[in-house]
Amino acid sequence: MKVLVINSGSSSIKYQLLEMDTEKVLAKGLVERIGIEGSRIIHRKNEEKYVIEKVIKNHEEGLKEVLDLLTSEDYKVISSLNEIDAVGHRVVHGGERFSSSVIIDKESLDAIEMMSFLAPLHNPANVMGIKAAMELLPNVPQIAVFDTSFHQTMPKTSFLYAIPYEYYEKYKIRRYGFHGTSHKYVSRRAAEILGKDIKTLKIITSHIGNGASIAAVKNGESFDTSMGFTPLEGLVMGTRSGDIDPAIVSFLAQEEGLTAKEVVEILNNKSGVYGITKGFSSDMRDIEDKALEGDKVCRLALDIYEYRIAKYIGAYAAAMNGVDVIVFTAGVGENSPVTREEICEKYLTYLGVKIDKEKNNFKGLERVISTPDSKVTVLVVPTNEELMIARETKELVSTKN
Numbered sequence: 513m514k515v516l517v518i519n520s521g522s523s524s525i526k527y528q529l530l531e532m533d534t535e536k537v538l539a540k541g542l543v544e545r546i547g548i549e550g551s552r553i554i555h556r557k558n559e560e561k562y563v564i565e566k567v568i569k570n571h572e573e574g575l576k577e578v579l580d581l582l583t584s585e586d587y588k589v590i591s592s593l594n595e596i597d598a599v600g601h602r603v604v605h606g607g608e609r610f611s612s613s614v615i616i617d618k619e620s621l622d623a624i625e626m627m628s629f630l631a632p633l634h635n636p637a638n639v640m641g642i643k644a645a646m647e648l649l650p651n652v653p654q655i656a657v658f659d660t661s662f663h664q665t666m667p668k669t670s671f672l673y674a675i676p677y678e679y680y681e682k683y684k685i686r687r688y689g690f691h692g693t694s695h696k697y698v699s700r701r702a703a704e705i706l707g708k709d710i711k712t713l714k715i716i717t718s719h720i721g722n723g724a725s726i727a728a729v730k731n732g733e734s735f736d737t738s739m740g741f742t743p744l745e746g747l748v749m750g751t752r753s754g755d756i757d758p759a760i761v762s763f764l765a766q767e768e769g770l771t772a773k774e775v776v777e778i779l780n781n782k783s784g785v786y787g788i789t790k791g792f793s794s795d796m797r798d799i800e801d802k803a804l805e806g807d808k809v810c811r812l813a814l815d816i817y818e819y820r821i822a823k824y825i826g827a828y829a830a831a832m833n834g835v836d837v838i839v840f841t842a843g844v845g846e847n848s849p850v851t852r853e854e855i856c857e858k859y860l861t862y863l864g865v866k867i868d869k870e871k872n873n874f875k876g877l878e879r880v881i882s883t884p885d886s887k888v889t890v891l892v893v894p895t896n897e898e899l900m901i902a903r904e905t906k907e908l909v910s911t912k913n
């Protein structure tokens with residue numbers, strides 16, 4: 513069975529085509545820096561890597577390029593899209609309606625589309641991807657795998673906000689949490705790598721990419737996470753503010769003559785490191801490079817970014833009354849030794865965290881980066897949301913047949 517997986521992130525599209533009988537990856541790739549300067553596609557087939565520089569303005573253009581690539585003369589892995597048996601889509605917000613993956617039909621697609629206002633940087637791109645795939649592959653089952661599913665185990669103490677209870681009942685306002693597929697995958701991989709039963713571990717998973725969130729994974733289940741009702745809460749991100757005093761919304765609305773919705777758009781699209789650096793960049797590579805060259809504004813942005821991550825790690829160590837393992841993953845977590853080292857060395861030594869700087873100096877591999885005498889084991893685990901989505905897709909399609 514050949515499964516195509518499409519993972520639209522806020523700044524990227526990741527894709528994988530897998531032969532699910534063996535879980536062999538036939539092709540995979542990344543469309544990155546969508547909508548900003550320097551957009552490109554990195555396409556891998558077998559051991560070959562191709563970098564295609566191209567202006568890609570939005571997710572729709574990006575997805576079209578991906579589908580063309582899979583069958584194009586130069587890079588092809590399949591002769592026609594008809595060879596694809598099922599498509600697995602990452603869908604960011606599933607609300608309380610979707611606690612597990614579904615085969616998409618008209619009704620579920622409408623429901624996903626209706627949730628767009630709760631995940632404005634994601635659900636519209638997810639819906640676009642589903643519609644495009646349905647059009648190009650009309651007879652192929654399309655499956656939605658939700659970022660919110662893994663976090664459904666959170667207790668009420670973690671997911672309820674201290675606002676009038678009726679708003680939870682009436683509007684389902686609560687913490688949902690996102691990046692669940694990633695937090696689940698890396699926490700399980702970490703336990704496997706360490707040869708330990710995940711049911712005995714207190715793990716903090718730090719998914720830091722363009723979107724970023726932290727989760728407290730206790731005994732294998734999500735216990736708390738930093739993103740909330742929408743993917744805006746929590747950490748400082750590429751263009752998102754993360755936590756702020758909610759009173760800022762009405763203050764800014766009044767002072768700047770904006771609606772509340774417009775202020776929230778600013779918090780989603782013009783804030784984070786992009787906002788702190790006065791629009792210099794939302795991409796952590798650009799910020800880190802300048803910070804290391806001595807640029808004060810970028811240094812400040814990186815400091816604020818790291819400080820917020822460290823605060824959440826401290827909070828979740830308290831929430832679980834301890835921490836055995838800390839995992840770094842996603843674009844920054846996997847590829848930035850500087851960020852990992854600064855977080856651990858500046859803020860986490862009180863927990864007994866000790867990093868081996870030599871071991872930490874690498875990109876994109878599974879590796880323990882703490883010293884043998886560190887009280888907490890720190891690992892880098894490259895996430896693989898696509899593999900998890902492909903497995904769910906195979907399972908759903910097989911049970912249906």
Ligand SMILES: Nc1ncnc2c1ncn2[C@@H]1O[C@H](COP(=O)(O)OP(=O)(O)O)[C@@H](O)[C@H]1O
Nearest residue numbers: 521522523524721722723796797843844847848
């Ligand atoms: N070598 C690197 N050093 C620092 N940051 C990096 C590096 N490589 C990638 N990143 C950052 O990772 C982020 C993208 O992460 P990713 O998880 O792919 O994002 P998303 O899925 O949210 O679109 C970008 O900010 C990018 O700059």
Ligand SMILES: CC(=O)OP(=O)(O)O
Nearest residue numbers: 521522690723724743
């Ligand atoms: C939920 C979210 O922010 O996803 P991403 O990091 O892929 O943008």
Ligand SMILES: [Mg+2]
Nearest residue numbers: 521522721723
């Ligand atoms: Mg992502």
